[in-house]
Amino acid sequence: MTKLFGTDGIRGKANVHPMTAEVALKIGAAVGRYFSAGRDGVHRVVIGKDTRLSGYMFENALTAGLTSSGMNVLLLGPVPTPAVGLLTRSMRADLGVMISASHNPATDNGIKFFGPDGFKLSDAVEAEIEALIEGGVELNPADKIGRAKRIDDGRFRYVERVKSSFPRQMRLDGLKVVIDCANGAAHRVAPETLWELGAEVIEIGVSPNGFNINENCGSTHPERAAAAVVEHGAHVGICLDGDADRVILIDETGKVGDGDQFMALMASRWAAEDRLANGALVATVMSNLGLEHFLQGKGLRLERTSVGDRYVVERMREGGFNLGGEQSGHIVMTDHATTGDGLMAGLQFLAEMIRSEKTSSELLNNFEPVPQLLKNVRFSAGQVPLEDAQVQGAIAQAEADLAGQGRLLIRKSGTEPLVRVMAEHEDAQLMERAVDSVVDAVTAAVAP
Known part of the structure; x- marks a missing residue:
């Protein structure tokens, strides 16, 4: 089997x-x-x-x-x-x-x-x-x-639990929030929660029909929500995915912020309040080097794991850490939840906006990312492109080209038949050549 x-x-x-x-x-x-x-x-x-x-x-x-x-x-x-x-x-x-x-x-x-x-x-x-x-x-x-x-009443129990993670003395009065539920599992609970806490809510992706989940909406397609933020003059946009365990945030200018920026914000804030367990944030190998440098500047550590929020959680439990996540928007706060929770993370961001009296654009600009490029190559069942000699040669050469000032990450997706090729380097042109050389080799290896 x-x-x-x-x-x-x-x-x-x-x-x-x-x-x-x-x-x-x-x-x-x-x-x-x-x-x-x-x-x-x-x-x-x-x-x-x-x-x-x-x-x-x-x-x-x-x-x-x-x-x-x-x-x-x-x-x-x-x-x-x-x-x-x-x-x-x-x-x-x-x-x-x-x-x-x-x-x-x-x-x-x-x-x-x-x-x-x-x-x-x-x-x-x-x-x-x-x-x-x-x-x-x-x-x-x-x-x-x-x-x-x-x-x-399952969804009502969940709404009350999410609201309990929000500071009791705070309300969202005066905040205009775009919420994109990806026509998915949170299409009712997310708008309800925000409204009950006092926000003016602009809803997107709340009309599921069985076929439109994640279709040009949600965390993987935040363009529509970004446009809505600008159009309605909203203070922030919150984009969930189909099962609402990840979140992507959009600032008031329509700029998209990823999970790395959010984790940088929360790690530095929790550390200042002596709430960050063991002085570390847990993230995957996909997180940007800029995040690692930012944390080091704060005297904090970045613990890296394999890709997948379950591996993040396993490391958090092993090391006694309470904050972790993925660049893609899985945010895990084990003080409040056992897995990534996009809505809960969004509420924590809103609480920080209120507490700091800063705009969403200020809070989503914690560090300058090192240039990063990710490309995917789809393959068919039975193919093992990473074992191809030409592919291995291209990977070795790309690693040598990037050595010292960047990194190369090649992996098979755990959820789709894709080879993911990611690189980071201060020299964006060198980085792009390295990625393209590997992508070309993988593409040739899987060609019919």
Whole structure:
């Protein structure tokens, strides 16, 4: 059996292996058996989803598999990914499941899992679950089948939890905020939260139809929200992705700020308040060198991990750190949540605007990024372009060209069939030549 789990659960095109109802049924039975085996009493799992049409199919298939292994299923409906982490823990569930392909197109879907502590599963646990799926699961007798129940107030519980992370003495009165929900899981909770805290809210991407999630909107396509910020004279724009676990911020001029700028702001602020645990921020290898230099200037450290917010969280838990994230907008604040939470991060930024009496453009301009270039090359199933001799030669030459003043990062995406080629260097032209040389070699290697 091919490996099912990637860097963030299981993901792929809906109705194409492994993202089929048949596989989801087997996954449900396997994870149900894994999290109930050897444990007495009632076992329960919470399931959330985003707004993709295929979410109905996977919700039903997973429910069938989970109940067949004796798990009681609590269906949350469309809620953000961080809501599943929160409610898994608060409802004393054995397992949490989120059906989402995050920022991917509507034709994709995925399944993410949370343990009883509300944190995503480790590689070791995922490997054990894969072995169960491959070996088959013994089903429960008829009188030991689980039940399924729909939970109608899940999103309201989440809204209250997010609001509790916002300083109690603060309100958002007088702030005009553009919120782009990517036609995804936060299309109701995000505008509601901002409005309840007093903001004037301009909504974008709040009309999901099953097919338009992330379509020319949200954190991966912030152009529409940026235009709306300028058009309406808003103070800030907040762009979420399809499952609302990441955020991209837009200042009052329409300029887009990435996760690195936000993490720089929060790390320096928390350090000044003696709230930054162990004097470090955890981020991935994709974060800009400028962020690292900025932190060093503040006497702080940058702990780097592999790409994927789950690896950020694992390092945070290992080292006792409380702030981490990704350049792409996953922001993890373990004082408040167990996973990236785009809405919660957006509220923290708004709180800093109020506290500092600074504009969003001032707060999103903490350091000058080192020139960075990222290009992707798509490949087909079965191809292994990074093992090609010509590709390896191009990578070695590019590394030599950038040595000393920059860096080169080549990796396969964990969520899509892409080779990602990223470089940083003060000499932008040299950097572009290095990236293009590797991209050309990979393109040639995957050509039919």
